[in-house]
Amino acid sequence: MKNASDMSDWWDTQIGRADKLAMQSSGSRELLAFYSQLLRAQKQVYELIRSRQGWLPSGDIEQDLPVLREQLPVLLNTVEAHGPEALAIAARELLPAGAASLDEDLINYWRSPSDIEFFPKAFLQPYARWLLESGAKPLGREPAGGERSCPFCGGKPQVSFLQSKESNAESGNRDLICATCLSTWEFRRVVCANCGEERPAKLGYFHSPEFDHVRIEACDSCKHYIKGVDLTRLGFAAPLVDEVYSAPLDLWAREHGYTKIELNLVGL
Numbered sequence: 001m002k003n004a005s006d007m008s009d010w011w012d013t014q015i016g017r018a019d020k021l022a023m024q025s026s027g028s029r030e031l032l033a034f035y036s037q038l039l040r041a042q043k044q045v046y047e048l049i050r051s052r053q054g055w056l057p058s059g060d061i062e063q064d065l066p067v068l069r070e071q072l073p074v075l076l077n078t079v080e081a082h083g084p085e086a087l088a089i090a091a092r093e094l095l096p097a098g099a100a101s102l103d104e105d106l107i108n109y110w111r112s113p114s115d116i117e118f119f120p121k122a123f124l125q126p127y128a129r130w131l132l133e134s135g136a137k138p139l140g141r142e143p144a145g146g147e148r149s150c151p152f153c154g155g156k157p158q159v160s161f162l163q164s165k166e167s168n169a170e171s172g173n174r175d176l177i178c179a180t181c182l183s184t185w186e187f188r189r190v191v192c193a194n195c196g197e198e199r200p201a202k203l204g205y206f207h208s209p210e211f212d213h214v215r216i217e218a219c220d221s222c223k224h225y226i227k228g229v230d231l232t233r234l235g236f237a238a239p240l241v242d243e244v245y246s247a248p249l250d251l252w253a254r255e256h257g258y259t260k261i262e263l264n265l266v267g268l
């Protein structure tokens with residue numbers, strides 16, 4: 001478990017990386033500019049619920065909603081100002097309805113997450129993250145179970161990354177990041193993160209010279225893929241952000257008949 005100041009640093013690292021890549025990149029500039037603002041809103045939500053006096057999350061979404069929903073306008077205002085048109089319109093429509101406008105969506109998402117539910121996913125990431133750090137347990141979820149879902153909350157993997165670890169370097173150097181609580185867990189290196197396929201002939205890795213440290217990790221058994229960010233090639237990459245940056249790889253994967261295990265917050 002990381003302490004609170006580590007986690008504030010973590011948000012800043014993501015934001016800084018998104019800003020930097022937004023300046024550099026051509027094709028993904030708009031996506032990154034939006035993601036950077038979204039991360040700022042998520043950090044703000046995180047800080048607000050974390051610093052709330054006399055309150056700790058219970059892990060039961062219905063019980064926690066009265067506190068959570070107060071922070072919702074932070075996200076809605078950001079999306080209205082910086083989001084792509086369809087999301088900005090949706091945010092604008094939700095704002096006057098007040099903070100309770102998304103209650104049902106938040107409860108449903110918590111019980112059964114879906115990567116096309118943009119607002120609940122974006123809003124509950126900082127909440128789930130704070131649950132983990134504050135020592136609460138997520139309640140009322142039906143985790144898929146098994147090594148392919150997050151051991152804390154049961155969420156699906158958003159991105160995989162490789163890093164060198166001194167100890168047990170043989171198998172322990174691939175990690176997955178949870179799409180719901182943003183925590184990481186170790187995963188075997190040559191295994192499909194969707195169906196568990198282990199036969200190397202069924203697993204493909206695809207690169208583009210444009211994104212030297214990112215690859216598509218595809219499975220021909222279930223036709224799903226996840227992107228992998230190689231921190232041994234680029235140590236200062238931030239997997240969630242570099243995953244967005246390398247959006248053209250998603251288009252490539254889709255054209256080749258692969259479905260992403262979990263769409264990211266910019267919808268790719």
Ligand SMILES: [Zn+2]
Pocket residue numbers: 150151152153154155178179180181182183
């Ligand atoms: Zn999780």
Ligand SMILES: [Zn+2]
Pocket residue numbers: 192193194195196197219220221222223224
């Ligand atoms: Zn598979």
